[in-house]
Amino acid sequence: MQQVKAVIAREKATPVEIVTINVPDPGVGEVVVRVLSCGVCHTDVHYREGGINDQFPFLLGHEAAGVVELIGDDVTNVRIGDFVVLNWRAVCGYCRACRRGEAQYCFATHNAKQRMTIAEGPDAGTELTPALGIGAFAEKTLVAAGQCTRVDSTARPAAVGLLGCGVMAGIGAAINTGGATRGRSVAVIGCGGVGAAAIAGAALAGASPIIAVDIDARKLEKARLVGATHVVNSSHADPTLEIRRICGETFEDAEGADIVIDAVGRPETWKQAFYSRDLAGTAVLVGVPTPEMKVPDLPLLDVFGRGGALKASWYGDCLPSRDFPLLVDLYQQGRLDLDAFVTEEIELGDVESAFVRMHDGDVLRSVVVF
Structure with a gap:
């Protein structure tokens, strides 16, 4: 001892x-x-x-x-x-x-x-x-x-x-859970440590555009540094409308991002993630809610009609023995x-x-x- x-x-x-x-x-x-x-x-x-x-x-x-x-x-x-x-x-x-x-x-x-x-x-x-x-x-x-x-x-x-913990949770939410890759758009709601890592993961996978959403201008600036192509201050603008507008600049008929990651974990941000997805898009919950929080009231027809997937990300769905050495190597190479x-x-x-x-x-x- x-x-x-x-x-x-x-x-x-x-x-x-x-x-x-x-x-x-x-x-x-x-x-x-x-x-x-x-x-x-x-x-x-x-x-x-x-x-x-x-x-x-x-x-x-x-x-x-x-x-x-x-x-x-x-x-x-x-x-x-x-x-x-x-x-x-x-x-x-x-x-x-x-x-x-x-x-x-x-x-x-x-x-x-x-x-x-x-x-x-x-x-x-x-x-x-x-x-x-x-x-x-x-x-x-x-x-x-x-x-x-x-x-x-x-x-x-x-x-x-x-x-x-946090960096793997974010990177994994984007790549492992959300399936971010080239040709897909990603929006991240909440740009603290986990959200910023999700942005870095999306950038690592080659996604574009990558949209950072937060109410704090300092966090949005940090989000740019790790790979965000666009930022939305949701205290000044409706994030769902802005995500749709930005994605529409790439695909004229886009109704949102292919992957939207909620790194806050509150009912209101989860609802934003749900409606900020494109048709057949994926919403990923990686922010940890508290026990009293409930799934927001969503019309079941909207759940059916928008299609896609609603996922929770456990630790970025990582396998440490597989993912840690790979990400450390990318860090050592200057790519992460x-x-x-x-x-x-x-x-x-x-x-x-x-x-x-x-x-x-x-x-x-x-x-x-x-």
Whole structure:
């Protein structure tokens, strides 16, 4: 067992704090990773606010890259010293999705069985719930071996670690779920970290036009930097009408974009995505809704009459072992600008203030660097 510094959310809606935690030696199928970097994601705020579940205290952080330090028995996919990006969906290999060759939809994903614990004070020994089964706002963390994907060891950790959640979710929503490719138009509603990544994914696939929609001019400017060909400030214009107008410049009879991605996850933005599609177009929900949100009232005849597909994107429908090395290679070749998503590098004690900057729209990602 080792003791390291980490950031936890002890109680609902209270500031996070740095504590010393116990990291057990890895058991069967488990790995201890020395964390090099970890992005600050909206999901960590959801955990702190009790929006995921009430299993406090939480060990926060999940968009991480690091080096394998210890391995348990029966670990074959990584070795000590490997540079890895962590993921929160270690696939089982046995469920019906895995058996039919669709491991990206694995229905029995898993994490480490052992729990890390608080090391000192009156709560010593209290088990921690790691965010998304990772808990990487920590100098070291314990994960299932399948949560580790080996990538090019010369890549910048702060950049490639973001593939562990938000950037992969966005790129995958465009390419894997939406099917973006040359000759298709893409609109993205909401241009935070995930939405900007969806734009980058659409650009990587050769889609055009690529339309960014947001109410924040700063985010729209960042969207241009990662590949948007057009921007729409929806606080000043009707996004559905603007998407139809822009797509009509390419195809005169277009009634919207071929693929519309809702990276916000609210009923009103989902409805915008639905009506901003072309006939037979695809709407993709990748923004995470809260439990009380309901599907907006849509006439069933419109659902039938517009055709196409309404999809939810799970983690960008990615398979980490397939997608992470490919995207890191594209980054290393200069074809995917992951550095553009790293607004600032911070220390472990800056996580709470990073939450504020993220809420205010000042950053795409703050990244804790150890």
